[in-house]
Amino acid sequence: MAQLTQQINKLRAYGIIDKPWFNALWFQLTWFSCVAGRESWIGASFALIGLHFLLASAPRKELYNLTPIIAVGVTVDALLSAVGVFDFGGTLIPMWLIVLWVAFATTITRAFAFFEQRPLMAAGVGALGVPFNYAIGAKLGAVNLPLEPMFTAVVLICVWGLLFPSLFRIAAHRKSGAC
Numbered sequence: 228m229a230q231l232t233q234q235i236n237k238l239r240a241y242g243i244i245d246k247p248w249f250n251a252l253w254f255q256l257t258w259f260s261c262v263a264g265r266e267s268w269i270g271a272s273f274a275l276i277g278l279h280f281l282l283a284s285a286p287r288k289e290l291y292n293l294t295p296i297i298a299v300g301v302t303v304d305a306l307l308s309a310v311g312v313f314d315f316g317g318t319l320i321p322m323w324l325i326v327l328w329v330a331f332a333t334t335i336t337r338a339f340a341f342f343e344q345r346p347l348m349a350a351g352v353g354a355l356g357v358p359f360n361y362a363i364g365a366k367l368g369a370v371n372l373p374l375e376p377m378f379t380a381v382v383l384i385c386v387w388g389l390l391f392p393s394l395f396r397i398a399a400h401r402k403s404g405a406c
Contacts, residue, residue, distance in 0.1 A: 235281060235282065238282050239282055239283070239284050240284075242284070243282055244279055244282045244283055244333070244337070245337060246337075247337050247338045247340065248338075250333060250334055250337035250338040251334070251337075251338040253275065253278070253279065253330075253333075254330050254331070254333065254334050254338060256275060257272060257275040257276070257326075257327070257330040258327065258330065258360075260272045260275060261323040261324070261326055261327040261330070262323070262327070262363070262364050262367055262369045263367055263369075264323075265321065265323045265369055266321070266322070266323060268323075269322060269323055269326070272323060272326045272327075273326065275330070276326060276329050276330065279330075279333060291401070292336070292398065292401050292402055293329065293332040293333065294401075295397050295401055296328075296331075296332035296335055296394050296397055296398060296401075297325075297328045297329055297332050299390075299393075299394065299397060300328040300331065300332065300390075300394075301320060301324075301325055301328050303386065303390060304320055304324060304328070305319050305320045307382070307386070308320055311373060311374060312372070312374060312379060312382055312383070313361075313370050313371070313372065314370065314371035314372075314373050315370060315371075316371070323369075332394075335394050335395060335398045336398050336402070339395075342391070342392070342395060343395045343398075343399065346392040346395070347392075349391050349392040349395060350388045350389070350391060350392050351388070352391065353387040353388055353389075353390060353391025353392065354384045354385075354387050354388035354391075355384070356387075357383065357387040357391065358380055358383035358384055358387060361383060
């Protein structure tokens, strides 16, 4: 046990979770666990989130910084579900999607930090990249997109073209203590 604690402390000191490459790899594993496994892999998804907080040098501060991003993301997806853009099979927003939002929130200041100072580029990536991920999720059976495909695409492009750059502003304000 002492050896494991020593290894965890080394990884914390190295700042492994703050490395963009590590965050990107960890996020992809978590995305796969959440989207492909959904409820049946929720334990693995929680374990991956637990690993992130275990390796965080200040877990409470990390949670404090992530909370507004998670809240905004979950709210947006819940609203899209409530108005019928998403259908999660009888639930407004499933637990695996909330877990995915926790994971995604970590990428804003790590794997995607490049976009913080490039809001127009962030808008473009959000508008094109994120709807593509929802489409993959639909192909994997994680979400139904019941509306006409072009309408759904336009809604998601507009939402994510605004939301993605906004998440960087939220993170910056929270990190600076302004929120």
